[in-house]
Amino acid sequence: xxxxxxxxxxxxxxxxxxxxxxxxSRIVRAAGQQPDRxxxxxxxxxxxxEGQPLRLEDFIDRTADTNAVFLRCIEESKGAGILPGxxxxxxxxxxxxxxxxxxxxxxxxxxxxxx
Numbered sequence: 001x002x003x004x005x006x007x008x009x010x011x012x013x014x015x016x017x018x019x020x021x022x023x024x025s026r027i028v029r030a031a032g033q034q035p036d037r038x039x040x041x042x043x044x045x046x047x048x049x050e051g052q053p054l055r056l057e058d059f060i061d062r063t064a065d066t067n068a069v070f071l072r073c074i075e076e077s078k079g080a081g082i083l084p085g086x087x088x089x090x091x092x093x094x095x096x097x098x099x100x101x102x103x104x105x106x107x108x109x110x111x112x113x114x115x
Contacts, residue, residue, distance in 0.1 A: 004062040007069045009033070011046070020063045024071075025056035033073045043070040 007014045007022075009031035016022050016030060025035045041051030042060075051072055060069055 003066050005066050005069050007060065007062065007071065008046075009071045010073055016062075021059045021061050023056065024054050024058045024060065027060060027071065028056070028073060031071075031073065037076055038073040039076055041072045041074065043072055046070055 004016075004018065004020055007016060007027055009027060012031065014027055014030045016027065019026070022030075024040055028035045028038060028040060035056050040054045040056070042054050043051040046068075048070070051070075054071070060071075062069065
């Protein structure tokens, strides 16, 4: 059997039980993280601070290269991915204060008179 690249998540080695092409979601669970609560990035090397975002459906091919694979799981803040304002009550609105008295046109002359 070919040698498989080791996988590290947040600097800790993950045991994938010899799986050659695991899904990112499987790796995240094996690292003790909850896939629906983290954003996953693949780092170029251990010192990379940015990395490239990965989807949970993506595969990591551990047979293509035997160099270590470094992933970073970033905890998403509560409500991330929700549209702004969704799930929050609308702001309290007070009735408008008229700056000028409301007026309506009179049918006879077309002039406006206060209500």
